[in-house]
């Protein structure tokens with residue numbers, strides 16, 4: 001279970017949220033060709049590692065915000081507002097290697 | 112290679128099972144191959160098998176970073192069916208089901224296909240209406256499907272709680288649908304491909320590509336550089352990771368899909384039951400375990416374990432429909448990383464990068480597609496022209512807008 005810190009409400013369980021996919025996708029001009037338009041509509045980075053993504057606090061304040069999350073460990077590295085620039089995060093931060101994960105996942109919950 | 116038969120079993124037994132030969136070799140990679148397939152899941156192995164068998168292309172390697180069949184092919188719930196909605200999907204999945212029907216004989220390996228039927232439930236009048244439309248579309252596509260009344264369902268699945276929180280209003284069944292054994296499919300294709308000269312190289316991770324101009328001419332691996340006439344990516348959830356190394360963007364999201372099994376019990380469920388509304392499906396394995404699952408986790412993931420909310424949802428949906436299963440203990444839970452496309456139809460064929468083919472986007476439902484996926488990809492790579500059955504499954508559809516939106520049939524797409 002992810003624990004996500006909504007910038008407006010504080011830390012809540014994953015079940016209160018909706019995942020909104022990749023953030024920072026900008027819409028191209030309307031006169032671009034089909035290839036560019038298709039790229040905008042459908043293609044995604046889908047990274048293995050740090051993802052910058054939108055989340056909606058649907059069962060809370062109902063507001064959108066951004067999350068930087070590691071798609072391998074599920075660790076949430078940053079929460080920032082819609083419209084804000086991507087925070088600069090390095091792929092493997094020393095702190096992450098040394099410390100136990102801050103974000104709880106379901107691992108071990110079945111034992 | 113041993114031919115498996117009653118007599119080979121008997122002589123194996125008389126020899127105290129000491130004389131069995133290995134089912135496949137573990138060769139060191141050669142310098143170059145005509146075709147290099149990345150990923151020894153069902154699709155990669157089947158592609159290699161049909162390339163060698165039907166097209167005489169035997170100078171083929173299948174490179175696998177872990178062990179063969181250790182990806183989604185060894186993690187799925189084995190549902191095999193062809194009850195899709197759109198004609199393109201129906202034709203493809205029906206071809207696959209027909210190949211499954213002859214697969215044990217073709218591969219000389221028992222894939223334990225059990226056509227016990229797959230029952231899809233409706234929990235409201237409106238849902239029953241749309242199931243009617245769906246069942247009708249299947250019949251129009253010349254594939255078997257039958258509507259069932261609640262009374263008929265009760266008789267077929269006596270343990271089901273017809274008066275659940277969402278009462279059962281009816282459903283439809285594809286009687287030729289069912290399950291088969293996923294490991295056997297991977298092993299059978301691996302053994303068959305190996306016998307025809309294909310090199311299956313495990314513990315060999317592809318880390319990059321060699322290019323000559325635009326063209327892909329080989330792969331960089333953890334066991335060195337290997338030259339290739341053509342490269343086929345069959346890496347499921349890792350498709351964007353590898354394609355990304357070539358600057359090729361794909362419309363794929365990688366999500367964790369879970370499944371779980373109960374402790375084994377005596378036979379009590381002899382069909383596959385699937386409910387799109389409560390998002391649950393269940394079957395009983397030959398060993399007696401109840402095998403079940405449902406929807407994927409809500410966020411993208413490369414961690415093959417799955418989170419608690421989706422897990423909880425799967426279990427509660429099962430127990431509401433089958434209250435008797437409450438007494439059972441859960442034995443195992445796991446997840447695979449599935450490659451989901453916007454229209455839940457796979458992406459197969461050539462790419463804008465010369466020499467590179469993709470076979471991906473199978474999402475939550477590509478196990479049933481393994482024989483046809485391998486057959487049509489082999490044809491496409493061997494002839495350089497998309498097999499007619501997958502002509503509309505190409506990457507171009509996202510630009511042209513000709514999507515094949517299987518959302519309906521793929522509601523719970525297993």
Ligand SMILES: Cc1cc2nc3c(=O)[nH]c(=O)nc-3n(C[C@H](O)[C@H](O)[C@H](O)COP(=O)(O)OP(=O)(O)OC[C@H]3O[C@@H](n4cnc5c(N)ncnc54)[C@H](O)[C@@H]3O)c2cc1C
Pocket residue numbers: 149150151152153154155174175176177178179180181182183184185186187188189190191315316317318345346347348349353368369370404445446447448449470471473474475476477478479480524525
């Ligand atoms: C829980 C679950 C239940 C499912 N239930 C069903 C079902 O009931 N019916 C159904 O039809 N489908 C089902 N599916 C979907 C089905 O399992 C998949 O669509 C299918 O197995 C995909 O096969 P594949 O060969 O494309 O991928 P995989 O079997 O995942 O094979 C891809 C292989 O590529 C390898 N690889 C990745 N990166 C590299 C690299 N860089 N170098 C070398 N090798 C690499 C991986 O290790 C892996 O072995 C389910 C999936 C899951 C996870």
Ligand SMILES: [Zn+2]
Pocket residue numbers: 006007008009010057060061062063
């Ligand atoms: Zn909030």
